[in-house]
Amino acid sequence: MLIKEKLEQIVGKENVLTKKAECCVYALDSTNKREFSLPDAVVFVETTEQVQQIVRYAFENRIPIIARGAGTNLCGGCLCVDGGIVLSFSKMNKILEINSTNLTATVQMGTVVADLKREVEKYGLFYPPDPSNLSVSTIGGGIALSSGGAKTFKYGSTKDYVLNLKVVLQDGSVIETGSNTAKNVTGYNLTQLFVGSEGTLGIIVEATLKLIPKPENSALVLVYFDTLQDASNMVNVILQNCLTPASLDFLDRKTLQTIENFYPSGFLDREAALFIELDGYDINSQCQKLKVLCEQNGGKDIKLAINKDECEKMWTSRRASFGACAKxxxxxxxxxxxxxxxxxxxxxxxxxxxxxxxxxxxxxxxxxxxxxxxxxxxxxxxxxxxxxxxxxxxxxxxxxxxxxxxxxxxxxxxxxxxxxxMDFAIDKIALDYMKQIKKLFDERNIFNPGKIFR
Ligand SMILES: Cc1cc2nc3c(=O)[nH]c(=O)nc-3n(C[C@H](O)[C@H](O)[C@H](O)COP(=O)(O)OP(=O)(O)OC[C@H]3O[C@@H](n4cnc5c(N)ncnc54)[C@H](O)[C@@H]3O)c2cc1C
The missing domain is CATH 3.30.70.2740 (Alpha-Beta Plaits)
Structure with a gap:
């Protein structure tokens, strides 16, 4: 049976693309790549059972499977190396449960990060990972790359919020990698093995994520420095004075100038700027303390945003950096x-x-x-x-x-x-163990082949 017919049998005609012009879009992600291979088919999965059947079929026929969220990664993670089936999670995007006692959310992989954040806020809860393109990027992509963002400094990245995953393995079976509990020291930590594995070990279909209570208030401080030395020293000063900002971001002069040229935001032409977000209780006294410390340590032209709209406006200007550079x-x-x-x-x-x-x-x-x-x-x-x-x-x-x-x-x-x-950063023995792990979970090299290792 042809690949098209088999896939249509599993997910229905309306959920399969095989025409070149349609598949072309799914041959790209946000990486700047000129040469690429077209997928043989793009499939919009709706259930775990469908994913299982497709993986079984791909395993039997040695066909690559490339899982895809919003396709916004910057590492070529969704590109096909030699055709294959692109498995789109855009229709598996449901928030299945928000449990405000256990502080957990169980979600499907196509859930958009900003949608989850918005929903949990209705319960007074907070899902901290915030890649700057959170309005489009998905939980699945975030887990497969352990995405971070501005709030990693205080709250950690995606890996710190994944309690348990449902994963479809190479033979089509489904495992849970952990448990939906706050603590778990039961055997090897398979959950963290799959976090950051870039779709190379199996297909994640569901995740139970940890939530935390939403911080009461927040404020954003923008401060400029004449030298990079002063800006990086300010980070130490902040930590030594018992402040724990949610975010500690940095923009250099060229970035400030470029944003200002294309998206005028009132940024000054200085060597460096820090974006420091404070949250929690006593925001006013935290801000006062930070302001004094900045002034004592070379900080200039301090700008403070206290209300939500002002903060969001300043963050929007900061997030414009990529778009401005693209101009x-x-x-x-x-x-x-x-x-x-x-x-x-x-x-x-x-x-x-x-x-x-x-x-x-x-x-x-x-x-x-x-x-x-x-x-x-x-x-x-x-x-x-x-x-x-x-x-x-x-x-x-x-x-x-x-x-x-x-x-x-x-x-x-x-x-x-x-x-x-990879061999600049990881010693040969560790790299060999990683390759053996890949082989164990993916003996026919069907899961996102050609990624991470040669
Ligand atoms: C403008 C811009 C700003 C960004 N800002 C940030 C930022 O602040 N912080 C940050 O960390 N990153 C950032 N990124 C990159 C970041 O990797 C992505 O934004 C995001 O995490 C990827 O989500 P996605 O849904 O687009 O995943 P995709 O690009 O679709 O997929 C990413 C990887 O996950 C795999 N994958 C997807 N779903 C599954 C699944 N169900 N099972 C197994 N594997 C799966 C894919 O195969 C691929 O390898 C930015 C990117 C852009 C373009």
Missing amino acids: LKPNVVAEDVVVPRDKIKELVYGIRQICDKNNLLVCIMGHIGDGNIHPNIPLDLNNPADVKNYAKAKEEIHKLAVSLGGTLSGEHGIGLEKIDY
Whole structure:
């Protein structure tokens, strides 16, 4: 039986695409890739049983399966290497339960992050992971990449909120990786094995997530610094003075200028700016304390947003950084590296030097509190010189992060984009164990083949 007929038998005609023009859209994600392979079929699954049947069929016929949420990842995670079935979760997007006693939410994988956040807020609860494209990205993509965001500094990333997963394995069976309890030390932690596994070990169909009570209030402080040294030192000052901001984000001069050029937001032309979000109780006294500390430590032109609308307006301007950089040249690549917090300054200076040397523009921003930096590099992928220079700079940036005690990705994942760098960051023995784990869960290499490892 043809692949089209088999899939239509499982999910119905209306849930299968096989025409080239339709499949083309699903051959891409948010990664800048010029060469790609078309999926043989795109399937919109609606039930776990359908996923099981498709996985069984793919296993028997050695057909690749690429799970897909909103396709917004930046690592080539949803790209087909050699055709296959793209499994779209856009119709498996239900919030199945919000339990305000157990502080859990059970959801299907196509649930949009912002929808879950909005729903749990009705119960006075909070799901902290907040990738900046949360209005479109899904819980499934977030779990498969352990997505972070601005609030990771205080609250952690997606991995810290996953209690239990339902996963379809290579033979079509379904397992639960943990339990829906706040604590669990029962055998190996399979849940965390699947978190961040980028769709390479199995297909996640359901997750039980941890929620926390929603913080009472929040405020946002924007503060400028004349030197990067002062900005990174401010992070230590904040921690040493017992403040625990929800977010500690950083924008460099080029990023501030670029946002201001394309989305005027009132940002000043300074070497660095910190976005510091405070939440919880006693917001006014926390803000006062922070303001004084900033003034004593080189902070200038402090701007405070207390009400929700003001905060949201400032965050919207900060989130415009990627879009603004995209206007500098026909393309922009968003890199993602992470170092121990005390190496931020060396990383930022090093990235600037590497980009200068390779004739590339760079706008640097990121989650300074987590040591997680995103160099946004505008370029023209039709210009061979840009492509060559970027390839060189990209490798040097990742080598630099590793040499500073850091690693290849804080939140975007490896996918296809960083596959060649894995041995910079992970020793051979550990890498071999990872490959054996992949083989154990995916002996025929059907789950998102060609990702993470060669
Ligand atoms: C403008 C922009 C801003 C961003 N901001 C942030 C940010 O602040 N923080 C951050 O961490 N990331 C950020 N990202 C990247 C981030 O990876 C994605 O936004 C998001 O987490 C991916 O969700 P998605 O639904 O688009 O997943 P997709 O791109 O569809 O998939 C991502 C990966 O998950 C796998 N996958 C999806 N569903 C399943 C499933 N059910 N089972 C198994 N595997 C599955 C896919 O195969 C793929 O490997 C940003 C991206 C963009 C374009």
